[in-house]
Amino acid sequence: MSTFKFATWNVRGFRDSYKQREILAFAQAQNIDVLFVLETNFRTPLDVARFRRDFHVDAFFSLTNARACGVGAIFISGRFRQRAHCTFGADGRMLFLDVYISGKRTRFVNIYAPVTRSNTNGFFKDLHQILLEPLPHVLLGDFNCVVDSQRDVRGPGRGRSTYYAKELLKVLKHLKLTDTWMYVHEDLFVPTRTSRTTASRIDRTYVPDFLLPSVVDCEVLTPSSSLAGKSDHSPLVTTLRGTPGPHNGNHGWRLDPSLLEDEHSVEQIRDRLRASLRDAPPMTPQVCDGVAEATWQKALERAHLASARIKHLDLTLREKALAAKTCICAFAYYASRIAVIPSRTVTQLNKLIGSLLWDDKPAPVKRHLLQLPENEGGLGLPHIMTMSKILALKTARCLHQATDFFGKGLLRYWCSTNTKFLDAERHLGPLAESPSPFYKTAANTKRMLDTEATECDVDKDPPIRIVEAITRHQLSPDEKRKTKRWRQKQVKQGHDLPKEVRDFMWKRNWEVLPTRDRLHRFGVVPSARCPNCRADESAHHAMFECLAAKPVWRLVAKDFKIRPPPSLDRNRGAFAKLVIACTLFVIWKRRCVAEGKKTPVRAAYPAVSRIRLMVWKHLSEQLEASGEEKFLRRWHTRFFFLKDGNLSMPITPY
Structure with a gap:
C-alpha cells in the first residue's frame, strides 16, 4: 500500500546547520515524505540556496525580517516532488504547496498564526479571502489558538x-475541513506544545472530507535526544493512502489545428454543433432565473395533501390558520427565498386556505382583516404574495451583508442600478443591462416598506410582523373603527373559553353571525322573522330579547349569581365571563336548531343543563392542565371547590 506521510513542526529557529542536520535525520528515520516547518527565520534567498546545497534536498521557504516567523516545506523523500508548485503569503506566515496525491491536485496550506491574540482573527480572516481557488485544501501548522479549550488545553487556560x-x-466550515487527530483518536489528549504550566494542542492538521477515508494514522512524535530542548513543540505526523504524481488521465484534450484546415472536417464539426444546439432546450435569462416550474407544482401538491389531512381534524379557526402558515404554505415560502412565486400559484394557495377555513363557503370577513394579528381581530394569516416578496428582500440583504459570501460581486451585477434596497453605494463594476426579476422584486418591496412600514426593521423584524404592519397601514377608517370595536369586545369576554365557543365569539365580535336580518339583506331568505318568536331578528334580539333567550338568562343569573342583561358587562370575574360565553353559545345553537327544524325551541331548563355541562367540562380540563394551585388562583369562586384533587360543585345538572 502506497502512503503519503507529512508532518508539521514548529522548530523554533532553523538557521543553525547542526539543528538542520538533526531535524532532517529525524524526519528521514520516520520515513516522512514532506516536512512542513515553522519559525524558520530565513532572511535572504542565499539562506535557502545554502540549505539546498548543503543537504541536497528540494525545499521552499518564506523570507521574513521578523524575529520569530517564516515557514517552509522540505521534500525529504522526493516521491511527491513531481509537478509540485509553491507560493507564499506576503507576511511570511503562509506557504501554499500544491501536491498531486493519487492523481488529484491538493493544496497544503502551512501557516504560522500570530501569537498576539488581538491579531489572530484578522489573520484568519485574511487567509479566508485567499483560499478561493476550487481545490481541496489541507490546513496545517501552528494555529496559536484552539477551537475547544476544554478539550485541547490542560492548565490555566482550560x-x-x-x-x-x-x-x-x-x-x-466553509472548506469542510476536519481535524485528523480528532478523526483518528476522538477525544484523546496528547499535547503538541508544552510549557512549565500549560500543555495544549495548538499544532493541528485539517483535511477535507473526501480525504478522511484515506487517513491511515495521525500521531505526535517525541524528538530524538539530540533535539531535546531545541523546541517546545512536538512534530505532528499524518499518514494518507495515496500514490505520488498526476495520472495520465489528468491531461487535457487538445484539438489538432490541422483539422480546421480540412473542409470536410470543418463541415462535420459544424453539423454536430448545429445538431447539439438544435436538441438543447432554449436558455434565456428568463428561463434560467428562479427555480424550475416543477418546484411550484410540487409546492401545490404538498399544499393539497396537507389541506386534505387538516380537514379531517376538528380545529378552531386560529388552529387552521396556524396550520395554513406552517404546513400548506411552508414549501412555497421556502422557495420564495430564492425565486419570485408565480401569481397563479398564489391564487391556488389562497383558494386552498379559503376552502379550509370556511368549508368551501364565502369568507364572512374581508381577507386583509384576517392578516391582522390575533389580538386585533385577525388570524395572523399573512398575504402570500407580500410574504414571498419580503422573504426575497430579506434574502438579498442577508447575502449582501454577509462578510463570507463570495458571490457578492455577482449579486451586485444582477441588481444592476437597483442598489438602494441593499443600502449600498452604486457598484463600480459591470452591471446587468436589465436586473434579475428576483432582485427587481426585492427592490420594489423595499420601496413599498419605506412608505407603508416605516417603523419596521427589515433585517431584524420577522416577516409576519412586517406583513401585519403593511396591513394596518392599508386599512380604511371604517375598518379601523371595526377593529377597535372588536378589541373592546374581546377584552370584555375573557380568554379562557371552551374550544367550541371560540369561533362563535370571534364571529360575534365581528358581527358576522348569519342572523335572519343579515341573510334577508343579502337576499338569502324571504323574511327577517326570528324562528322562535316571529319578531324581526338581529344578533342582539337572538341573544337577549327573544322569548327563547330571556328565561335562560333568568335561570343562569339565579344559579350562577351573575348580573343578567342589560347589566351583563358589569360581570368582571373570569368565571362569570366563562358562564356568559357558554350561555351565548348555547342560546345561538338552540336558535340554529329552531331554524333547521322550522319549529320554535324555547325550553329553558335543557339549555341551562347544557351550560352547566360545558362549564364543568372546561373547568375540569383547566384543572388537569394547570394543576390545583394555578387553577385556584384564576378560577376560585363559591360555585365549586376541590375535594381530593377533583372538581366538585354544589349544584348538579338537571
Whole structure:
C-alpha cells in the first residue's frame, strides 16, 4: 500500500546547520515524505540556496525580517516532488504547496498564526479571502489558538473563551475541513506544545472530507535526544493512502489545428454543433432565473395533501390558520427565498386556505382583516404574495451583508442600478443591462416598506410582523373603527373559553353571525322573522330579547349569581365571563336548531343543563392542565371547590 506521510513542526529557529542536520535525520528515520516547518527565520534567498546545497534536498521557504516567523516545506523523500508548485503569503506566515496525491491536485496550506491574540482573527480572516481557488485544501501548522479549550488545553487556560478562533471556525466550515487527530483518536489528549504550566494542542492538521477515508494514522512524535530542548513543540505526523504524481488521465484534450484546415472536417464539426444546439432546450435569462416550474407544482401538491389531512381534524379557526402558515404554505415560502412565486400559484394557495377555513363557503370577513394579528381581530394569516416578496428582500440583504459570501460581486451585477434596497453605494463594476426579476422584486418591496412600514426593521423584524404592519397601514377608517370595536369586545369576554365557543365569539365580535336580518339583506331568505318568536331578528334580539333567550338568562343569573342583561358587562370575574360565553353559545345553537327544524325551541331548563355541562367540562380540563394551585388562583369562586384533587360543585345538572 502506497502512503503519503507529512508532518508539521514548529522548530523554533532553523538557521543553525547542526539543528538542520538533526531535524532532517529525524524526519528521514520516520520515513516522512514532506516536512512542513515553522519559525524558520530565513532572511535572504542565499539562506535557502545554502540549505539546498548543503543537504541536497528540494525545499521552499518564506523570507521574513521578523524575529520569530517564516515557514517552509522540505521534500525529504522526493516521491511527491513531481509537478509540485509553491507560493507564499506576503507576511511570511503562509506557504501554499500544491501536491498531486493519487492523481488529484491538493493544496497544503502551512501557516504560522500570530501569537498576539488581538491579531489572530484578522489573520484568519485574511487567509479566508485567499483560499478561493476550487481545490481541496489541507490546513496545517501552528494555529496559536484552539477551537475547544476544554478539550485541547490542560492548565490555566482550560475552559476559557475561544473567541480568537472565531474566524478560523468560519474557514473550517466553509472548506469542510476536519481535524485528523480528532478523526483518528476522538477525544484523546496528547499535547503538541508544552510549557512549565500549560500543555495544549495548538499544532493541528485539517483535511477535507473526501480525504478522511484515506487517513491511515495521525500521531505526535517525541524528538530524538539530540533535539531535546531545541523546541517546545512536538512534530505532528499524518499518514494518507495515496500514490505520488498526476495520472495520465489528468491531461487535457487538445484539438489538432490541422483539422480546421480540412473542409470536410470543418463541415462535420459544424453539423454536430448545429445538431447539439438544435436538441438543447432554449436558455434565456428568463428561463434560467428562479427555480424550475416543477418546484411550484410540487409546492401545490404538498399544499393539497396537507389541506386534505387538516380537514379531517376538528380545529378552531386560529388552529387552521396556524396550520395554513406552517404546513400548506411552508414549501412555497421556502422557495420564495430564492425565486419570485408565480401569481397563479398564489391564487391556488389562497383558494386552498379559503376552502379550509370556511368549508368551501364565502369568507364572512374581508381577507386583509384576517392578516391582522390575533389580538386585533385577525388570524395572523399573512398575504402570500407580500410574504414571498419580503422573504426575497430579506434574502438579498442577508447575502449582501454577509462578510463570507463570495458571490457578492455577482449579486451586485444582477441588481444592476437597483442598489438602494441593499443600502449600498452604486457598484463600480459591470452591471446587468436589465436586473434579475428576483432582485427587481426585492427592490420594489423595499420601496413599498419605506412608505407603508416605516417603523419596521427589515433585517431584524420577522416577516409576519412586517406583513401585519403593511396591513394596518392599508386599512380604511371604517375598518379601523371595526377593529377597535372588536378589541373592546374581546377584552370584555375573557380568554379562557371552551374550544367550541371560540369561533362563535370571534364571529360575534365581528358581527358576522348569519342572523335572519343579515341573510334577508343579502337576499338569502324571504323574511327577517326570528324562528322562535316571529319578531324581526338581529344578533342582539337572538341573544337577549327573544322569548327563547330571556328565561335562560333568568335561570343562569339565579344559579350562577351573575348580573343578567342589560347589566351583563358589569360581570368582571373570569368565571362569570366563562358562564356568559357558554350561555351565548348555547342560546345561538338552540336558535340554529329552531331554524333547521322550522319549529320554535324555547325550553329553558335543557339549555341551562347544557351550560352547566360545558362549564364543568372546561373547568375540569383547566384543572388537569394547570394543576390545583394555578387553577385556584384564576378560577376560585363559591360555585365549586376541590375535594381530593377533583372538581366538585354544589349544584348538579338537571
